[in-house]
Amino acid sequence: MAKKTPKHPLDDLIRKDRIPHIWCPGCGIGTIFSSCLTAIKESGIDLKKFVMISGIGCSGRAAGYVNLDSFHTTHGRAIPFATGVKLANPELNVIVFSGDGDLFAIGGNHFIHAARRNVDITVICVNNFNYGMTGGQVAATTPNMAKTTTTPFGNPETPFNLPLMAYAAGATYVARWTMLHSRDLTESISEAILKNGFSFIEALSPCPINYGRRNKLKPLDQLKLYQEKTIIKNDAKPTELDINFEKGVVLGKFVDIERPTYGDSYNKICRPDKLE
Amino acid sequence: MKFWRVPLDADDIQVSKGIVYILEDRCKGCGYCIEFCPRHVLEFSSKINAKGYHLPAVIKAEECLSCHYCEIICPEFAIYSIEIPCESTENTKGIEIITKTQKTESTK
Ligand code: SF4
Ligand code: SF4
Ligand code: SF4
Numbered sequence: 597m598a599k600k601t602p603k604h605p606l607d608d609l610i611r612k613d614r615i616p617h618i619w620c621p622g623c624g625i626g627t628i629f630s631s632c633l634t635a636i637k638e639s640g641i642d643l644k645k646f647v648m649i650s651g652i653g654c655s656g657r658a659a660g661y662v663n664l665d666s667f668h669t670t671h672g673r674a675i676p677f678a679t680g681v682k683l684a685n686p687e688l689n690v691i692v693f694s695g696d697g698d699l700f701a702i703g704g705n706h707f708i709h710a711a712r713r714n715v716d717i718t719v720i721c722v723n724n725f726n727y728g729m730t731g732g733q734v735a736a737t738t739p740n741m742a743k744t745t746t747t748p749f750g751n752p753e754t755p756f757n758l759p760l761m762a763y764a765a766g767a768t769y770v771a772r773w774t775m776l777h778s779r780d781l782t783e784s785i786s787e788a789i790l791k792n793g794f795s796f797i798e799a800l801s802p803c804p805i806n807y808g809r810r811n812k813l814k815p816l817d818q819l820k821l822y823q824e825k826t827i828i829k830n831d832a833k834p835t836e837l838d839i840n841f842e843k844g845v846v847l848g849k850f851v852d853i854e855r856p857t858y859g860d861s862y863n864k865i866c867r868p869d870k871l872e
Numbered sequence: 873m874k875f876w877r878v879p880l881d882a883d884d885i886q887v888s889k890g891i892v893y894i895l896e897d898r899c900k901g902c903g904y905c906i907e908f909c910p911r912h913v914l915e916f917s918s919k920i921n922a923k924g925y926h927l928p929a930v931i932k933a934e935e936c937l938s939c940h941y942c943e944i945i946c947p948e949f950a951i952y953s954i955e956i957p958c959e960s961t962e963n964t965k966g967i968e969i970i971t972k973t974q975k976t977e978s979t980k
Binding site: 601602604605606607610615616617619620621622623624625626627629630631634775776778779782815816819 | 893895897898900901902903904907908923925943944945946947948949950952954
């Protein structure tokens with residue numbers, strides 16, 4: 597080592613003293629987190645104008661690793677917390693980074709109502725198809741027939757189609773990528789940050805320790821599945837977006853529309869004196 | 873680089889080059905960087921870090937294009953590439969182009 601090694605390009609955005617993080621080897625959360633940080637960095641927006649909010653779960657730990665203002669909220673409550681932050685201080689760019697269990701099971705109602713109101717926040721959902729942190733139980737996103745600790749014979753339920761739900765509830769930006777498509781994912785997060793309105797990005801991620809192990813998917817096999825069994829189709833119909841790797845999983849940007857945000861409507865109706 | 877059909881401007885294009893850095897304490901040995909590097913620059917080494925993870929090693933340093941894919945796929949902030957400015961590399965193609973124009977000027 598003759599010369600001093602330069603630092604990692606994202607080092608100023610992570611709390612280096614807490615790295616290595618707790619995520620398991622091969623877990624995709626780190627990659628999605630890194631995409632999110634790259635998008636924040638590339639936006640050129642003052643870093644003091646960002647807030648990251650997470651709920652509970654493996655993905656929820658992100659708020660503790662980011663070197664920005666952040667909040668690690670109670671289970672399922674990242675979105676109401678974010679709504680409050682945005683309404684109190686509309687200048688801030690509010691990013692919710694959390695998992696499928698937190699956002700769509702215990703926090704499911706908050707999600708649909710924030711989308712309905714069109715609160716101007718960006719929601720990134722790491723979807724790993726199960727409850728990773730608590731030992732791999734079935735979740736609202738576990739694919740049909742997949743094995744988890746609580747569905748040893750295969751999951752008899754039908755999972756949520758998250759982009760369809762976001763679209764139906766009124767989100768103005770909806771996209772889905774996997775952690776392998778990290779360049780597209782970063783680009784989508786950048787667009788979502790700049791978008792005026794409720795933006796939702798689903799990022800598929802391997803959970804090798806729980807979901808992967810029970811479904812006999814090694815981390816690399818899961819990434820190969822993301823490579824070979826996905827189809828990029830922007831503007832695909834939200835009803836076609838169910839997750840079935842046999843049929844092929846559709847990725848892309850599905851919704852990008854304009855609609856008055858909650859903040860705008862609220863000011864117009866309740867605080868007309870605040871408008872210039 | 874192997875081409876299926878050589879682009880007409882292949883001589884004029886300067887291929888970027890990079891140096892890969894691995895932060896060994898952060899790596900968890902998932903192997904994603906090794907598997908998905910388009911230039912097969914990396915390979916598992918027999919070296920393990922303090923936590924017992926097998927580390928990747930740079931085996932074909934001269935092949936790195938500084939495409940940053942290893943950097944963006946790594947879940948651990950443990951690997952990254954830095955582009956080498958063209959002048960300071962042994963990028964022979966770049967040097968050739970410079971000498972060619974010098975020659976044509978001197979023969980005038
Ligand atoms: S349990 Fe699963 S989701 Fe949680 S850190 Fe480990 S691999 Fe990632
Ligand atoms: S920067 Fe690109 S070419 Fe270089 S090691 Fe990383 S993935 Fe391979
Ligand atoms: S992707 Fe990162 S953590 Fe995985 S082997 Fe490469 S350097 Fe290590």
